[in-house]
Amino acid sequence: MQTLVLVGSANFTYTWCPLARRHFFTLSVRHRPKLKFSTSSDKACRSYIDEECDEDFLPWLEQKACTKISSMLSIGKSAHGRALYASKPIQAGDCILRVPYSVQLAPDNLPPEICSLFGDEVSSVSKVALLLLHEQKMGQKSEWAPYIRRLPQPFEMHNTIFWSDDELEMIRQSVIYQETIKQRNHIEKQFMAIKPATDQFPQCFEDVSLKDFAYAHALVLWTRTFGDDLFLDIPVTSRAWESSRGVSMIPFADFLNHDGTSEACLMSHEGKQLSEVIAERDYSPGDQVLISYGKFSNSSLVLDFGFTVPYNIYDQAQVELNIPQHYHLFQMKLELLQRFKAPAIKDVNEFSSSEKLFTIKEVKFASKKGRGIPQSFRAFARVLCSNAQELSDLESGAAQSDGRLARSPLKNKSREIEAHELILSKITEQINEYDACIKSLGPSTSQNLVRKHALRRQMAHDLLTGELRVLKSASAWLKKYCATLLEG
Numbered sequence: 051m052q053t054l055v056l057v058g059s060a061n062f063t064y065t066w067c068p069l070a071r072r073h074f075f076t077l078s079v080r081h082r083p084k085l086k087f088s089t090s091s092d093k094a095c096r097s098y099i100d101e102e103c104d105e106d107f108l109p110w111l112e113q114k115a116c117t118k119i120s121s122m123l124s125i126g127k128s129a130h131g132r133a134l135y136a137s138k139p140i141q142a143g144d145c146i147l148r149v150p151y152s153v154q155l156a157p158d159n160l161p162p163e164i165c166s167l168f169g170d171e172v173s174s175v176s177k178v179a180l181l182l183l184h185e186q187k188m189g190q191k192s193e194w195a196p197y198i199r200r201l202p203q204p205f206e207m208h209n210t211i212f213w214s215d216d217e218l219e220m221i222r223q224s225v226i227y228q229e230t231i232k233q234r235n236h237i238e239k240q241f242m243a244i245k246p247a248t249d250q251f252p253q254c255f256e257d258v259s260l261k262d263f264a265y266a267h268a269l270v271l272w273t274r275t276f277g278d279d280l281f282l283d284i285p286v287t288s289r290a291w292e293s294s295r296g297v298s299m300i301p302f303a304d305f306l307n308h309d310g311t312s313e314a315c316l317m318s319h320e321g322k323q324l325s326e327v328i329a330e331r332d333y334s335p336g337d338q339v340l341i342s343y344g345k346f347s348n349s350s351l352v353l354d355f356g357f358t359v360p361y362n363i364y365d366q367a368q369v370e371l372n373i374p375q376h377y378h379l380f381q382m383k384l385e386l387l388q389r390f391k392a393p394a395i396k397d398v399n400e401f402s403s404s405e406k407l408f409t410i411k412e413v414k415f416a417s418k419k420g421r422g423i424p425q426s427f428r429a430f431a432r433v434l435c436s437n438a439q440e441l442s443d444l445e446s447g448a449a450q451s452d453g454r455l456a457r458s459p460l461k462n463k464s465r466e467i468e469a470h471e472l473i474l475s476k477i478t479e480q481i482n483e484y485d486a487c488i489k490s491l492g493p494s495t496s497q498n499l500v501r502k503h504a505l506r507r508q509m510a511h512d513l514l515t516g517e518l519r520v521l522k523s524a525s526a527w528l529k530k531y532c533a534t535l536l537e538g
């Protein structure tokens with residue numbers, strides 16, 4: 051992306067785009083729709099405008115907020131649903147939208163008599179999900195009706211929790227398969243937790259099923275990305291941001307679509323009690339304005355947002371190392387790894403299960419250090435391949451340095467090769483499985499596929515090919531590393 055604008059201050063909190071805590075944001079212009087240009091730029095950007103939504107939505111929201119929200123953006127239609135387009139020339143530094151907290155939907159919008167019945171186990175996301183269902187049930191009487199009816203319908207949602215068993219089978223190879231099941235279980239537990247309270251208000255929640263709740267939950271969704279040290283424990287939401295009011299849905303701003311290469315982000319300004327987006331560059335009328343939801347891999351995107359991008363530079367793959375309990379000096383190695391608290395090993399249970407999932411990112415072939423393959427993974431393999439004397443050397447080496455075990459190449463070259471070949475063999479196994487899985491997806495052009503299934507098949511393809519690309523990059527680097535050691 052191009053120029054960056056410094057807009058941060060102590061009063062800003064940056065959410066929804068968790069990594070963009072760098073105090074600068076950019077907006078990007080992509081997928082400019084084919085416009086029928088006329089002499090008037092105003093006319094030019096009208097051909098893709100969602101007339102029905104554009105005419106009443108913003109005036110309604112501005113009236114509710116008692117303030118101007120945007121004079122520069124129009125609501126339009128894109129290949130990815132609703133989107134925001136520049137309606138007039140925008141210059142770098144312009145504030146293109148500003149949504150006060152007062153017109154954001156947060157847990158405290160739920161009637162207090164309902165909220166007071168919830169225990170701590172009911173999450174903020176579940177509360178906002180219930181709020182959506184409550185407002186939906188009120189129909190036109192809801193003060194949020196113009197917003198609620200513009201939210202995607204269940205049939206438009208493609209998060210993996212909504213995939214059928216057959217569809218999920220397409221991605222069994224990916225860690226997303228298990229994450230999807232975990233997320234379904236989480237939603238079910240949340241539903242059980244809210245039910246005693248909602249049962250007391252049949253007028254508001256009668257007939258609300260787990261399916262309805264899962265739909266509303268996915269619109270707000272809080273989850274954690276996994277396997278990536280950078281993202282661990284950082285909340286991710288599908289249409290919601292987090293502010294001092296808790297997880298909040300921000301009407302209008304949530305019509306912005308995602309571009310992973312953009313640095314753009316929506317900022318919440320606690321002092322002014324509003325969320326805003328500042329333009330960092332000029333826009334012409336008709337440009338679609340996109341922001342980044344975060345530096346997410348396709349696995350995060352498909353799980354949390356229900357879409358993938360064809361080539362995702364943030365893709366990553368998980369490799370599992372299963373070590374048999376009878377492995378040479380198994381207990382001694384586990385004890386050593388635990389004592390030195392290698393980041394790869396979190397707790398005793400993980401040790402005794404003898405399994406570890408490592409997250410790999412794309413490795414540049416020319417990279418000297420093999421950036422992308424976690425150091426913890428290589429250290430783990432080094433420890434596993436060492437004999438008793440070498441373990442003792444590793445232990446004293448760690449104690450004398452920064453306390454981290456086996457971070458440098460093993461002195462014994464053939465042992466270093468053995469450790470990396472162990473990783474390589476796991477990755478090769480996985481590459482073969484991914485290859486087979488991708489082949490079994492069948493051709494993308496099959497006439498027999500209904501649109502929904504074709505879309506999900508394409509997502510499965512994007513997901514698997516991205517993870518395969520990452521695995522292959524690691525494999526190529528490891529082969530080169532071992533060959534160099536052999537030659538040396």
Ligand SMILES: C[S@@+](CC[C@H](N)C(=O)[O-])C[C@H]1O[C@@H](n2cnc3c(N)ncnc32)[C@H](O)[C@@H]1O
Binds near residue numbers: 130132307309357
């Ligand atoms: C915050 S909403 C953005 C507005 C949305 N298009 C709508 O119609 O309301 C996020 C949703 O938009 C869609 N979306 C956003 N960016 C996308 C992209 N780059 N590719 C595909 N779908 C995208 C996905 O359905 C996603 O769950």
